[in-house]
Amino acid sequence: MSIYNNILVVANLNSEEQPALVRAVQLAKKSRSRSRISFFLSIYDFSYDMTSMLSHDERDAMRRGVIQQREEWMKTLAEPFTDDSFDLEIKVVWHNRPYVAIIEKVFEDSHDIVIKATRKHDILESVIFTPTDWHLIRKCPAPVLLVKNSDWPANANIVASVHVGSENPTHIDLNDCMIQQLDSLTERLGATGYLVNSYPVTPANITIELPEFDPATYTDAVRGHHLTAMKALRQKHGYAEEQTIVEQGLPEDIIPEVAKKLDAAMVILGTTGRTGLSAVFIGNTAEHVIDKINSDVLALKPDGYISPLAPNEE
Structure with a gap:
């Protein structure tokens, strides 16, 4: 299966640096088949729609002028990255909700990944995710790669947070999908892949309610179950034991610790x-995990996910 050959790159309007475009070009150049990159920008200025002194046609003309200016700006930014090995198009639209415009473009052109830069805080060295980022993570039907910066280190590591120990078909299928993406990315970016899983701490109230309960035995049994499940998963996909990590704790603690x-x-x-998000990565839990990770983040959804912004087929 060909992965990530129809790429939608969201332009960073506030910077000459375009780390998302850099990452997209890296993937495109390493693809086994010809890739297509759409360099995309959604712009909107409320004042252009509210100027009562202008006619409808005059406002349209002004919007077209702004769009053309941005297209020329984006062509200048993209020029150093153009290459005969992939196709690159520039697309600017007028829309007051960027995430909706992005998702509509995904549906329109069947993009298989969205790549967007995140904002990095200069003082705390942490990544700040915007409302558009969160809307895309929750509602975009395609995988969303949020890029921290353009530099991709040599001999990099990529961590996939798998959910082992569950017989839920959705979790099993998503694990396979995540590892498939991991394999493709490690090959194309020259990286090493790791599988990480966390398992829950024994609830303290159980020992109070059940005096005969042995928490140590229970914890050993849970850990053993997860280790066995991780072994089966790594053997299924050809990963070495040293490329798998199983730790006790909450995912919002374990995943950032392993990533660091x-x-x-x-x-x-x-x-x-x-609603398209798991009990593990939903709401505040997802935000706690991602806010602690100072790296690129790829958010995947399962097969069959239906975006709330999917076009009606009536």
């Missing part, structure tokens, strides 16, 4: 289940 320990350049997270 491995100096991961990218973390892959799965989002499944309720």
